[in-house]
Amino acid sequence: MKISSMRYLVHQGFKGIWKNRMMSFASFCIMLVSLLMVGISVLLALNINRIIGGIEEKSEVVVQIADGISDADREQLKNNIGALPNVNTIEFYSKEKAWQNMMENMTAEERALFDYADDNPLPDTFRLTVHEIKKMTETTTQIETFPNVETTRSPTAFADTLISIRRVLGIISGAIVLALIIVCLIIISNTTRASVFARRKEINIMKYVGAKNSFIRIPFFIEGMVVGVLAAAGALALTKFAYEGVYAIFNDDFTLWSVLGVSNLYPFEDLFPYVAASYAIAGAVIGAVGTSFSTGKHLNV
Protein backbone atom coordinates (compact mmCIF):
# COMPACT_ATOMS: atom_id res chain seq x y z
CA MET A 1 0.00 0.00 0.00
CA LYS A 2 1.30 3.42 -1.00
CA ILE A 3 1.81 6.06 1.65
CA SER A 4 -0.45 8.41 -0.30
CA SER A 5 -3.24 5.79 -0.26
CA MET A 6 -2.74 5.22 3.44
CA ARG A 7 -2.93 8.94 4.05
CA TYR A 8 -6.10 9.08 2.00
CA LEU A 9 -7.68 6.24 3.97
CA VAL A 10 -6.74 7.75 7.32
CA HIS A 11 -8.18 11.05 6.17
CA GLN A 12 -11.39 9.27 5.15
CA GLY A 13 -11.53 7.65 8.58
CA PHE A 14 -11.32 10.99 10.37
CA LYS A 15 -13.81 12.52 7.97
CA GLY A 16 -16.17 9.68 8.79
CA ILE A 17 -16.01 10.48 12.49
CA TRP A 18 -16.96 14.07 11.83
CA LYS A 19 -19.67 13.30 9.28
CA ASN A 20 -21.14 10.85 11.68
CA ARG A 21 -20.43 12.84 14.82
CA MET A 22 -23.58 12.12 16.82
CA MET A 23 -23.08 8.39 16.57
CA SER A 24 -19.33 8.70 17.04
CA PHE A 25 -19.96 10.68 20.20
CA ALA A 26 -22.35 8.01 21.46
CA SER A 27 -19.69 5.36 20.82
CA PHE A 28 -17.12 7.52 22.53
CA CYS A 29 -19.28 7.95 25.65
CA ILE A 30 -20.27 4.34 26.02
CA MET A 31 -16.69 3.19 25.54
CA LEU A 32 -15.39 5.75 27.99
CA VAL A 33 -17.86 4.66 30.66
CA SER A 34 -17.10 1.00 30.01
CA LEU A 35 -13.36 1.44 30.20
CA LEU A 36 -13.74 3.52 33.33
CA MET A 37 -15.86 0.94 35.11
CA VAL A 38 -13.61 -1.92 34.14
CA GLY A 39 -10.52 0.08 35.01
CA ILE A 40 -11.81 1.10 38.40
CA SER A 41 -12.85 -2.40 39.37
CA VAL A 42 -9.48 -3.76 38.31
CA LEU A 43 -7.66 -1.08 40.30
CA LEU A 44 -9.87 -1.79 43.30
CA ALA A 45 -9.11 -5.50 43.07
CA LEU A 46 -5.39 -4.81 42.75
CA ASN A 47 -5.40 -2.69 45.88
CA ILE A 48 -7.49 -5.15 47.85
CA ASN A 49 -4.98 -7.83 46.92
CA ARG A 50 -2.19 -5.61 48.07
CA ILE A 51 -3.94 -4.98 51.38
CA ILE A 52 -4.63 -8.66 51.85
CA GLY A 53 -1.00 -9.35 51.06
CA GLY A 54 0.02 -6.85 53.70
CA ILE A 55 -2.24 -8.47 56.26
CA GLU A 56 -0.89 -11.88 55.37
CA GLU A 57 2.60 -10.67 56.07
CA LYS A 58 1.76 -9.02 59.36
CA SER A 59 -1.00 -11.02 60.90
CA GLU A 60 -0.01 -13.61 63.38
CA VAL A 61 -1.82 -16.66 64.59
CA VAL A 62 -1.24 -17.19 68.28
CA VAL A 63 -1.26 -20.80 69.41
CA GLN A 64 -1.64 -21.20 73.14
CA ILE A 65 0.27 -24.18 74.49
CA ALA A 66 -0.95 -26.33 77.41
CA ASP A 67 0.76 -25.50 80.69
CA GLY A 68 3.67 -27.56 81.93
CA ILE A 69 4.40 -29.78 78.94
CA SER A 70 7.88 -31.15 78.39
CA ASP A 71 10.40 -29.50 76.09
CA ALA A 72 10.35 -32.58 73.87
CA ASP A 73 6.54 -32.44 73.51
CA ARG A 74 6.75 -28.77 72.72
CA GLU A 75 9.43 -29.37 70.11
CA GLN A 76 7.26 -32.12 68.64
CA LEU A 77 4.28 -29.77 68.47
CA LYS A 78 6.37 -27.06 66.84
CA ASN A 79 7.50 -29.48 64.16
CA ASN A 80 3.94 -30.67 63.57
CA ILE A 81 2.64 -27.15 63.16
CA GLY A 82 5.60 -26.08 61.03
CA ALA A 83 4.91 -29.01 58.70
CA LEU A 84 1.45 -27.68 57.79
CA PRO A 85 1.54 -26.39 54.21
CA ASN A 86 0.01 -23.00 54.92
CA VAL A 87 2.36 -22.19 57.80
CA ASN A 88 5.08 -19.78 56.81
CA THR A 89 7.10 -19.05 59.96
CA ILE A 90 6.75 -20.34 63.49
CA GLU A 91 8.35 -18.93 66.55
CA PHE A 92 8.21 -19.91 70.21
CA TYR A 93 7.21 -17.13 72.57
CA SER A 94 7.76 -18.09 76.17
CA LYS A 95 5.49 -16.91 78.95
CA GLU A 96 8.44 -15.13 80.57
CA LYS A 97 9.10 -13.17 77.43
CA ALA A 98 5.41 -12.37 77.07
CA TRP A 99 5.28 -11.16 80.68
CA GLN A 100 8.31 -9.00 80.24
CA ASN A 101 6.94 -7.56 77.03
CA MET A 102 3.64 -6.81 78.67
CA MET A 103 5.29 -5.06 81.59
CA GLU A 104 7.38 -2.91 79.29
CA ASN A 105 4.30 -1.76 77.44
CA MET A 106 2.50 -0.66 80.58
CA THR A 107 2.55 2.58 82.50
CA ALA A 108 3.80 2.59 86.10
CA GLU A 109 0.24 2.72 87.50
CA GLU A 110 -0.87 -0.17 85.40
CA ARG A 111 2.16 -2.13 86.43
CA ALA A 112 1.33 -1.50 90.07
CA LEU A 113 -1.88 -3.48 89.63
CA PHE A 114 0.19 -6.58 88.94
CA ASP A 115 2.58 -6.13 91.86
CA TYR A 116 0.78 -8.66 94.01
CA ALA A 117 0.99 -11.32 91.35
CA ASP A 118 4.14 -13.29 91.86
CA ASP A 119 2.90 -15.96 89.52
CA ASN A 120 3.06 -15.33 85.73
CA PRO A 121 -0.53 -15.81 84.48
CA LEU A 122 0.43 -15.80 80.79
CA PRO A 123 0.71 -19.01 78.73
CA ASP A 124 3.53 -20.17 76.48
CA THR A 125 2.63 -19.56 72.83
CA PHE A 126 3.73 -20.12 69.27
CA ARG A 127 3.44 -17.15 66.97
CA LEU A 128 3.06 -18.09 63.37
CA THR A 129 2.51 -16.40 60.05
CA VAL A 130 0.69 -18.00 57.14
CA HIS A 131 1.16 -18.07 53.39
CA GLU A 132 -2.46 -17.58 52.47
CA ILE A 133 -4.82 -15.74 54.66
CA LYS A 134 -7.88 -17.25 53.04
CA LYS A 135 -6.84 -20.68 54.38
CA MET A 136 -6.18 -19.34 57.86
CA THR A 137 -9.33 -20.72 59.43
CA GLU A 138 -8.65 -24.14 57.96
CA THR A 139 -5.13 -24.02 59.38
CA THR A 140 -6.17 -23.01 62.87
CA THR A 141 -8.84 -25.72 62.97
CA GLN A 142 -6.15 -28.25 62.13
CA ILE A 143 -3.82 -26.90 64.78
CA GLU A 144 -6.51 -27.15 67.42
CA THR A 145 -6.73 -30.90 66.87
CA PHE A 146 -3.06 -31.34 67.83
CA PRO A 147 -2.33 -32.51 71.40
CA ASN A 148 -1.19 -29.90 73.93
CA VAL A 149 -2.87 -27.04 72.09
CA GLU A 150 -5.18 -25.05 74.29
CA THR A 151 -6.63 -22.55 71.84
CA THR A 152 -5.69 -20.48 68.84
CA ARG A 153 -6.34 -16.85 68.13
CA SER A 154 -6.20 -15.33 64.68
CA PRO A 155 -7.20 -11.98 63.17
CA THR A 156 -9.42 -13.51 60.52
CA ALA A 157 -12.39 -11.21 60.73
CA PHE A 158 -10.98 -8.29 58.75
CA ALA A 159 -9.25 -10.55 56.30
CA ASP A 160 -12.45 -12.51 55.78
CA THR A 161 -14.30 -9.30 55.00
CA LEU A 162 -11.71 -8.27 52.45
CA ILE A 163 -11.72 -11.69 50.86
CA SER A 164 -15.46 -11.68 50.44
CA ILE A 165 -15.34 -8.14 49.04
CA ARG A 166 -12.76 -9.32 46.58
CA ARG A 167 -14.90 -12.26 45.55
CA VAL A 168 -18.08 -10.21 45.11
CA LEU A 169 -16.12 -7.59 43.24
CA GLY A 170 -14.72 -10.26 40.97
CA ILE A 171 -18.18 -11.58 40.13
CA ILE A 172 -19.75 -8.16 39.66
CA SER A 173 -16.92 -6.77 37.58
CA GLY A 174 -16.85 -9.92 35.45
CA ALA A 175 -20.55 -9.48 34.71
CA ILE A 176 -20.19 -5.75 34.11
CA VAL A 177 -17.25 -6.24 31.80
CA LEU A 178 -19.12 -8.77 29.74
CA ALA A 179 -22.27 -6.66 29.52
CA LEU A 180 -20.32 -3.52 28.67
CA ILE A 181 -18.28 -5.18 25.98
CA ILE A 182 -21.48 -6.37 24.32
CA VAL A 183 -23.07 -2.93 24.58
CA CYS A 184 -19.92 -1.33 23.17
CA LEU A 185 -19.80 -3.67 20.24
CA ILE A 186 -23.47 -3.11 19.44
CA ILE A 187 -23.18 0.67 19.59
CA ILE A 188 -20.01 0.78 17.55
CA SER A 189 -21.38 -1.58 15.01
CA ASN A 190 -24.45 0.65 14.64
CA THR A 191 -22.25 3.69 14.36
CA THR A 192 -20.35 2.01 11.58
CA ARG A 193 -23.56 1.03 9.87
CA ALA A 194 -24.63 4.68 9.86
CA SER A 195 -21.23 5.64 8.55
CA VAL A 196 -21.38 3.02 5.81
CA PHE A 197 -24.82 4.35 4.90
CA ALA A 198 -23.52 7.91 4.75
CA ARG A 199 -20.80 6.79 2.38
CA ARG A 200 -22.79 4.27 0.35
CA LYS A 201 -22.32 6.11 -2.94
CA GLU A 202 -18.59 6.16 -2.61
CA ILE A 203 -18.55 2.55 -1.55
CA ASN A 204 -20.70 1.57 -4.51
CA ILE A 205 -18.32 3.30 -6.91
CA MET A 206 -15.32 1.83 -5.14
CA LYS A 207 -16.69 -1.63 -5.76
CA TYR A 208 -17.23 -0.96 -9.45
CA VAL A 209 -13.74 0.31 -10.00
CA GLY A 210 -12.16 -2.68 -8.32
CA ALA A 211 -11.42 -1.65 -4.75
CA LYS A 212 -10.43 -4.54 -2.55
CA ASN A 213 -12.63 -5.21 0.46
CA SER A 214 -9.77 -4.37 2.77
CA PHE A 215 -9.41 -0.96 1.11
CA ILE A 216 -13.10 -0.21 1.60
CA ARG A 217 -12.98 -1.29 5.21
CA ILE A 218 -9.85 0.49 6.36
CA PRO A 219 -11.49 3.93 6.88
CA PHE A 220 -14.13 2.33 9.10
CA PHE A 221 -11.49 0.50 11.09
CA ILE A 222 -9.65 3.74 11.55
CA GLU A 223 -12.86 5.46 12.55
CA GLY A 224 -13.55 2.82 15.20
CA MET A 225 -10.00 2.76 16.45
CA VAL A 226 -9.70 6.53 16.74
CA VAL A 227 -12.95 6.76 18.68
CA GLY A 228 -11.71 3.90 20.88
CA VAL A 229 -8.39 5.56 21.58
CA LEU A 230 -10.06 8.90 22.32
CA ALA A 231 -12.38 7.15 24.76
CA ALA A 232 -9.33 5.51 26.32
CA ALA A 233 -7.67 8.89 26.77
CA GLY A 234 -10.80 10.29 28.40
CA ALA A 235 -11.13 7.27 30.66
CA LEU A 236 -7.48 7.56 31.64
CA ALA A 237 -7.87 11.18 32.66
CA LEU A 238 -10.98 10.42 34.73
CA THR A 239 -9.38 7.36 36.32
CA LYS A 240 -6.33 9.38 37.33
CA PHE A 241 -8.53 12.07 38.82
CA ALA A 242 -10.72 9.63 40.77
CA TYR A 243 -7.86 7.43 41.89
CA GLU A 244 -5.77 10.27 43.16
CA GLY A 245 -8.77 11.58 45.08
CA VAL A 246 -9.23 8.25 46.83
CA TYR A 247 -5.50 7.91 47.36
CA ALA A 248 -5.37 11.28 49.10
CA ILE A 249 -8.20 10.36 51.49
CA PHE A 250 -6.54 7.08 52.28
CA ASN A 251 -3.21 8.74 52.86
CA ASP A 252 -4.67 11.28 55.29
CA ASP A 253 -6.26 8.58 57.39
CA PHE A 254 -3.39 6.25 57.05
CA THR A 255 -2.78 5.79 60.77
CA LEU A 256 -6.30 4.44 61.12
CA TRP A 257 -5.72 1.87 58.43
CA SER A 258 -2.28 0.86 59.53
CA VAL A 259 -3.71 -0.18 62.90
CA LEU A 260 -5.64 -2.79 60.98
CA GLY A 261 -2.43 -3.93 59.35
CA VAL A 262 -3.33 -2.29 56.06
CA SER A 263 -0.50 -1.23 53.83
CA ASN A 264 -0.94 1.82 51.64
CA LEU A 265 -2.53 1.85 48.17
CA TYR A 266 -0.41 1.74 45.04
CA PRO A 267 0.56 5.25 43.98
CA PHE A 268 -1.00 6.08 40.61
CA GLU A 269 2.40 6.75 39.02
CA ASP A 270 3.24 3.07 39.44
CA LEU A 271 0.04 1.99 37.72
CA PHE A 272 -0.10 4.68 35.05
CA PRO A 273 1.79 2.89 32.25
CA TYR A 274 -0.28 -0.28 32.68
CA VAL A 275 -3.58 1.54 32.91
CA ALA A 276 -2.75 3.71 29.89
CA ALA A 277 -1.61 0.76 27.77
CA SER A 278 -4.58 -1.41 28.73
CA TYR A 279 -7.06 1.36 28.02
CA ALA A 280 -5.48 2.21 24.68
CA ILE A 281 -5.33 -1.39 23.55
CA ALA A 282 -8.82 -2.21 24.78
CA GLY A 283 -10.23 0.95 23.17
CA ALA A 284 -8.55 0.35 19.83
CA VAL A 285 -9.42 -3.34 19.71
CA ILE A 286 -13.06 -2.91 20.73
CA GLY A 287 -13.37 -0.02 18.26
CA ALA A 288 -11.88 -2.01 15.40
CA VAL A 289 -13.74 -5.24 16.17
CA GLY A 290 -17.01 -3.35 16.55
CA THR A 291 -16.71 -1.92 13.05
CA SER A 292 -15.95 -5.28 11.50
CA PHE A 293 -19.38 -6.62 12.45
CA SER A 294 -21.22 -4.18 10.27
CA THR A 295 -18.64 -3.84 7.54
CA GLY A 296 -18.61 -7.58 7.00
CA LYS A 297 -21.77 -8.14 5.06
CA HIS A 298 -22.43 -4.61 3.83
CA LEU A 299 -19.19 -4.12 2.02
CA ASN A 300 -18.56 -7.37 0.25
CA VAL A 301 -18.14 -7.01 -3.49
Place this chain on the structure above:
Amino acid sequence: MVEFKDVSVKYSSGVDALNKINLKIEDGDFAFVVGPSGAGKSTLIKLVLKEIDATSGEIVVNGFNLNKLRRRKIPALRRTIGVVFQDFRLIPTMTVYENVAFVLRVIDAPAKYIRSRVPYVINLVGLSNKAKSYPTELSGGEQQRVALARALVNDPKLIIADEPTGNIDPALSYEIVGLLKGINECGTTILMVTHEHDLVRHFGGRIININSGNIAFDEYIGGSNED
Protein backbone atom coordinates in the same frame (compact mmCIF):
# COMPACT_ATOMS: atom_id res chain seq x y z
CA MET B 1 -12.79 -9.72 -25.00
CA VAL B 2 -16.19 -10.82 -23.77
CA GLU B 3 -17.54 -14.27 -24.49
CA PHE B 4 -20.89 -15.77 -23.45
CA LYS B 5 -21.60 -19.46 -24.04
CA ASP B 6 -25.17 -20.66 -23.49
CA VAL B 7 -25.64 -18.20 -20.66
CA SER B 8 -28.95 -18.17 -18.80
CA VAL B 9 -30.04 -16.09 -15.85
CA LYS B 10 -33.07 -16.86 -13.77
CA TYR B 11 -33.67 -14.44 -10.89
CA SER B 12 -34.81 -15.83 -7.57
CA SER B 13 -38.16 -14.16 -8.27
CA GLY B 14 -38.59 -16.72 -11.05
CA VAL B 15 -38.01 -14.30 -13.95
CA ASP B 16 -36.00 -15.77 -16.83
CA ALA B 17 -33.92 -12.70 -17.69
CA LEU B 18 -31.61 -14.36 -20.24
CA ASN B 19 -32.03 -17.62 -22.15
CA LYS B 20 -28.94 -19.43 -23.47
CA ILE B 21 -27.22 -16.37 -24.83
CA ASN B 22 -24.19 -16.80 -27.09
CA LEU B 23 -22.12 -13.74 -27.72
CA LYS B 24 -18.57 -12.78 -28.56
CA ILE B 25 -17.19 -9.27 -28.46
CA GLU B 26 -13.63 -9.01 -29.73
CA ASP B 27 -11.02 -6.63 -28.40
CA GLY B 28 -11.42 -3.25 -30.06
CA ASP B 29 -15.10 -3.76 -30.95
CA PHE B 30 -17.80 -1.17 -30.45
CA ALA B 31 -21.17 -2.78 -29.83
CA PHE B 32 -24.57 -1.30 -29.11
CA VAL B 33 -26.89 -3.46 -27.07
CA VAL B 34 -30.48 -2.51 -27.83
CA GLY B 35 -33.90 -3.83 -26.95
CA PRO B 36 -37.06 -2.93 -25.11
CA SER B 37 -37.18 -2.26 -21.42
CA GLY B 38 -37.04 -5.46 -19.39
CA ALA B 39 -35.35 -7.36 -22.22
CA GLY B 40 -32.35 -8.34 -20.14
CA LYS B 41 -29.76 -5.74 -21.20
CA SER B 42 -28.76 -4.67 -17.69
CA THR B 43 -28.65 -8.29 -16.64
CA LEU B 44 -26.06 -8.86 -19.36
CA ILE B 45 -23.98 -5.97 -18.03
CA LYS B 46 -24.22 -7.23 -14.46
CA LEU B 47 -22.93 -10.59 -15.58
CA VAL B 48 -19.88 -9.01 -17.22
CA LEU B 49 -19.09 -7.17 -13.97
CA LYS B 50 -19.80 -10.28 -11.93
CA GLU B 51 -22.36 -8.41 -9.90
CA ILE B 52 -24.51 -11.48 -10.43
CA ASP B 53 -23.66 -15.02 -11.48
CA ALA B 54 -25.11 -16.88 -14.44
CA THR B 55 -27.54 -19.64 -13.57
CA SER B 56 -25.93 -21.72 -16.30
CA GLY B 57 -23.43 -21.28 -19.12
CA GLU B 58 -19.91 -19.91 -19.30
CA ILE B 59 -18.59 -16.36 -19.34
CA VAL B 60 -15.07 -15.13 -20.07
CA VAL B 61 -14.22 -11.42 -19.71
CA ASN B 62 -10.77 -9.98 -20.46
CA GLY B 63 -9.20 -13.39 -19.84
CA PHE B 64 -11.05 -14.01 -16.58
CA ASN B 65 -13.23 -17.09 -16.53
CA LEU B 66 -16.09 -15.78 -14.42
CA ASN B 67 -17.36 -19.25 -13.56
CA LYS B 68 -14.12 -19.98 -11.76
CA LEU B 69 -13.34 -16.50 -10.47
CA ARG B 70 -13.01 -16.34 -6.68
CA ARG B 71 -14.78 -13.51 -4.88
CA ARG B 72 -11.54 -11.98 -3.78
CA LYS B 73 -10.35 -11.81 -7.38
CA ILE B 74 -13.37 -9.75 -8.47
CA PRO B 75 -11.50 -6.45 -7.92
CA ALA B 76 -8.83 -7.61 -10.36
CA LEU B 77 -11.51 -8.24 -13.01
CA ARG B 78 -13.17 -4.89 -12.41
CA ARG B 79 -9.88 -3.04 -12.75
CA THR B 80 -9.89 -4.04 -16.41
CA ILE B 81 -13.36 -2.55 -16.94
CA GLY B 82 -14.66 1.01 -16.83
CA VAL B 83 -18.36 1.54 -16.12
CA VAL B 84 -20.71 4.39 -16.95
CA PHE B 85 -24.22 4.44 -15.52
CA GLN B 86 -27.39 6.15 -16.60
CA ASP B 87 -27.53 8.09 -13.32
CA PHE B 88 -23.83 9.16 -13.43
CA ARG B 89 -23.16 8.09 -9.83
CA LEU B 90 -20.71 10.86 -9.10
CA ILE B 91 -19.85 11.56 -5.48
CA PRO B 92 -21.52 14.89 -4.67
CA THR B 93 -19.03 15.91 -1.99
CA MET B 94 -16.07 15.59 -4.34
CA THR B 95 -14.95 17.91 -7.11
CA VAL B 96 -14.66 16.72 -10.69
CA TYR B 97 -10.95 16.20 -10.17
CA GLU B 98 -11.46 14.21 -6.97
CA ASN B 99 -14.20 12.09 -8.51
CA VAL B 100 -11.78 10.98 -11.19
CA ALA B 101 -8.68 10.75 -9.01
CA PHE B 102 -10.62 8.64 -6.55
CA VAL B 103 -10.56 5.66 -8.93
CA LEU B 104 -6.79 5.69 -9.11
CA ARG B 105 -6.49 5.99 -5.34
CA VAL B 106 -8.72 2.99 -4.92
CA ILE B 107 -6.45 0.88 -7.09
CA ASP B 108 -3.41 2.18 -5.24
CA ALA B 109 -1.81 4.06 -8.13
CA PRO B 110 1.30 6.16 -7.41
CA ALA B 111 0.54 9.77 -6.44
CA LYS B 112 2.74 11.07 -9.23
CA TYR B 113 0.83 9.12 -11.85
CA ILE B 114 -2.49 10.38 -10.42
CA ARG B 115 -1.28 13.97 -10.74
CA SER B 116 -0.52 13.60 -14.43
CA ARG B 117 -3.20 11.14 -15.50
CA VAL B 118 -6.27 12.83 -13.99
CA PRO B 119 -5.87 16.22 -15.73
CA TYR B 120 -5.14 14.34 -18.95
CA VAL B 121 -8.46 12.45 -19.00
CA ILE B 122 -10.43 15.45 -17.76
CA ASN B 123 -9.01 17.33 -20.72
CA LEU B 124 -9.93 14.44 -22.99
CA VAL B 125 -13.62 14.82 -22.13
CA GLY B 126 -13.32 18.58 -22.46
CA LEU B 127 -13.83 19.60 -18.84
CA SER B 128 -10.47 21.11 -17.93
CA ASN B 129 -12.12 24.36 -16.93
CA LYS B 130 -14.55 22.53 -14.61
CA ALA B 131 -12.02 20.40 -12.73
CA LYS B 132 -12.66 22.23 -9.48
CA SER B 133 -16.46 22.25 -9.79
CA TYR B 134 -18.79 19.98 -7.87
CA PRO B 135 -21.18 17.66 -9.73
CA THR B 136 -24.24 19.73 -8.75
CA GLU B 137 -22.71 22.70 -10.56
CA LEU B 138 -22.63 20.79 -13.85
CA SER B 139 -25.22 19.99 -16.51
CA GLY B 140 -26.30 16.38 -17.08
CA GLY B 141 -24.11 16.08 -20.15
CA GLU B 142 -21.11 17.43 -18.27
CA GLN B 143 -21.74 15.08 -15.37
CA GLN B 144 -21.82 12.15 -17.75
CA ARG B 145 -18.54 13.30 -19.26
CA VAL B 146 -17.04 13.25 -15.76
CA ALA B 147 -18.35 9.72 -15.35
CA LEU B 148 -16.74 8.87 -18.67
CA ALA B 149 -13.43 10.35 -17.54
CA ARG B 150 -13.72 8.26 -14.39
CA ALA B 151 -14.34 5.11 -16.43
CA LEU B 152 -11.36 5.91 -18.62
CA VAL B 153 -8.83 6.97 -16.07
CA ASN B 154 -7.32 3.60 -15.23
CA ASP B 155 -7.03 2.75 -18.92
CA PRO B 156 -9.42 -0.22 -18.96
CA LYS B 157 -9.57 -2.71 -21.80
CA LEU B 158 -13.35 -2.56 -21.83
CA ILE B 159 -15.81 0.22 -21.13
CA ILE B 160 -19.39 -0.67 -20.32
CA ALA B 161 -22.06 2.02 -20.53
CA ASP B 162 -25.59 1.17 -19.41
CA GLU B 163 -27.91 3.73 -21.03
CA PRO B 164 -25.37 6.53 -20.58
CA THR B 165 -27.56 8.94 -22.53
CA GLY B 166 -30.79 8.07 -20.74
CA ASN B 167 -30.72 11.10 -18.45
CA ILE B 168 -29.37 13.77 -20.74
CA ASP B 169 -30.60 15.95 -23.58
CA PRO B 170 -30.70 14.19 -26.95
CA ALA B 171 -28.34 16.73 -28.48
CA LEU B 172 -25.76 16.02 -25.78
CA SER B 173 -26.23 12.27 -26.24
CA TYR B 174 -24.46 12.49 -29.59
CA GLU B 175 -21.54 14.17 -27.87
CA ILE B 176 -21.25 11.33 -25.33
CA VAL B 177 -21.40 8.62 -27.97
CA GLY B 178 -18.95 10.61 -30.05
CA LEU B 179 -16.54 10.55 -27.12
CA LEU B 180 -17.02 6.80 -26.72
CA LYS B 181 -16.30 6.34 -30.44
CA GLY B 182 -13.12 8.33 -30.04
CA ILE B 183 -12.06 6.19 -27.08
CA ASN B 184 -12.84 3.08 -29.12
CA GLU B 185 -10.59 4.27 -31.90
CA CYS B 186 -7.71 4.27 -29.42
CA GLY B 187 -8.27 0.54 -28.92
CA THR B 188 -10.69 0.25 -26.00
CA THR B 189 -13.58 -2.17 -26.41
CA ILE B 190 -16.96 -0.52 -25.84
CA LEU B 191 -20.25 -2.12 -24.91
CA MET B 192 -23.04 0.42 -24.80
CA VAL B 193 -26.62 -0.30 -23.84
CA THR B 194 -29.24 2.04 -25.21
CA HIS B 195 -32.80 2.09 -26.39
CA GLU B 196 -32.41 5.22 -28.44
CA HIS B 197 -32.71 3.96 -31.98
CA ASP B 198 -31.86 7.32 -33.50
CA LEU B 199 -28.45 7.22 -31.89
CA VAL B 200 -27.79 3.72 -33.13
CA ARG B 201 -28.94 4.57 -36.63
CA HIS B 202 -26.77 7.66 -36.64
CA PHE B 203 -23.53 5.98 -35.56
CA GLY B 204 -24.05 2.46 -36.88
CA GLY B 205 -21.70 -0.43 -36.12
CA ARG B 206 -22.43 -3.68 -34.38
CA ILE B 207 -25.96 -3.91 -33.03
CA ILE B 208 -26.95 -6.64 -30.58
CA ASN B 209 -30.70 -6.66 -30.19
CA ILE B 210 -32.03 -8.44 -27.11
CA ASN B 211 -35.67 -9.30 -26.73
CA SER B 212 -37.21 -11.24 -23.82
CA GLY B 213 -33.85 -12.65 -22.85
CA ASN B 214 -32.92 -13.84 -26.35
CA ILE B 215 -30.62 -12.34 -28.95
CA ALA B 216 -33.00 -11.34 -31.72
CA PHE B 217 -30.42 -9.78 -33.98
CA ASP B 218 -26.62 -9.36 -34.00
CA GLU B 219 -25.36 -7.55 -37.14
CA TYR B 220 -23.23 -4.69 -38.37
CA ILE B 221 -25.17 -1.83 -39.88
CA GLY B 222 -23.89 1.29 -41.59
CA GLY B 223 -24.38 4.58 -39.78
CA SER B 224 -26.15 7.51 -41.37
CA ASN B 225 -23.27 9.78 -40.44
CA GLU B 226 -20.97 7.75 -42.66
CA ASP B 227 -22.91 8.44 -45.86
